[in-house]
Amino acid sequence: MKSLRKGIGNSKDVEIFYDKWANSYDQTLYNWNYKAPKQSVNILKKFVKKKPRYLLDLACGTGLFVEEYLKTYPNCICDGSDISKKILSKSEENGKYRSLYKKSFEKKINIINKYNIVSLIGAMTYCENHQSLFNLVSYYLVKKGYFIFTQREDLWKDLNFNNILKSRSDFGLIYKSRPLNYLPKNKDFSSNIKIRIVLLIKK
Ligand SMILES: C[S@@+](CC[C@H](N)C(=O)[O-])C[C@H]1O[C@@H](n2cnc3c(N)ncnc32)[C@H](O)[C@@H]1O
Numbered sequence: 001m002k003s004l005r006k007g008i009g010n011s012k013d014v015e016i017f018y019d020k021w022a023n024s025y026d027q028t029l030y031n032w033n034y035k036a037p038k039q040s041v042n043i044l045k046k047f048v049k050k051k052p053r054y055l056l057d058l059a060c061g062t063g064l065f066v067e068e069y070l071k072t073y074p075n076c077i078c079d080g081s082d083i084s085k086k087i088l089s090k091s092e093e094n095g096k097y098r099s100l101y102k103k104s105f106e107k108k109i110n111i112i113n114k115y116n117i118v119s120l121i122g123a124m125t126y127c128e129n130h131q132s133l134f135n136l137v138s139y140y141l142v143k144k145g146y147f148i149f150t151q152r153e154d155l156w157k158d159l160n161f162n163n164i165l166k167s168r169s170d171f172g173l174i175y176k177s178r179p180l181n182y183l184p185k186n187k188d189f190s191s192n193i194k195i196r197i198v199l200l201i202k203k
Helices: 011-021 025-031 036-047 064-072 085-094 130-140 153-159 161-166
Strands: 054-058 077-082 100-102 115-120 141-152 171-176 194-202
Touching: 011 025, 011 085, 025 085, 036 064, 036 141, 036 171, 036 194, 054 064, 064 077, 077 085, 085 100, 115 130, 130 141, 130 161, 141 153, 153 161, 153 194
Parallel strands: 054 077, 054 115, 077 100, 115 141
Antiparallel strands: 141 194, 171 194
């Protein structure tokens, strides 16, 4: 198994890696005590006052984030996208999404409506061009729509992520969490690799 912590390879390698993991992904993440979906929803609950109508869940995986999200926003229409076909078929089985797109989050989706919220939970690690990603998210969002994402603390420092965020005059920072445990019961991550959860608003 290639290393989740140190890197899987290029986007094709990532796709194959998640295709192979699709059947056991949910159980593994449960075993590793993955809490980012629930923690992200708690942040939305705190800061988003108007009930969102449309959510776009980028790198949606099997739908763990949307499963949590719909407990709070049961009437929101959710679309998702992911690079892995097998992961997407798991999401499809769960029946939580209106439309699912097999697409890298660095490529443009032909959307049918703009979104109140765009999410990218547990996947910023795989982003190769942050400015293109932010350009796309900005395009997907309505004015005053929200972008919620996680980013690993070690990569935050390596990439100087503060500067990336500061360079985006089209987004305002609403909230940045303290470093939180990410996969505490995975021995490579344990309490060494943390994430921040960030909420931005499109101006
Ligand atoms: C750790 S999982 C997170 C999935 C889900 N958001 C969750 O919280 O369970 C990372 C996901 O990112 C997807 N992924 C990786 N690189 C991607 C890319 N460039 N575009 C779209 N999805 C990607 C993988 O296929 C995988 O489903």
